[in-house]
């Protein structure tokens with residue numbers, strides 16, 4: 154099941170919780186200091202990143 158992984162860069166504060174918790178390494182910190190879903194194709198839709206994000210900046214949708 155593919156998922157669309159979206160981050161709101163306006164609200165991401167770059168604390169990296171999503172990078173730490175994602176079991177399939179979807180996230181990396183970008184040069185802008187914000188999280189970037191560089192491996193979105195690997196997302197399994199667990200929503201762990203959504204739960205830990207302190208600013209509710211991540212959205213996971215089935216596609």
Ligand code: SF4
Pocket residue numbers: 158174175176177178179180195196197198199200201202203213
């Ligand atoms: S939903 Fe799960 S697998 Fe997908 S990016 Fe978030 S933590 Fe990673």
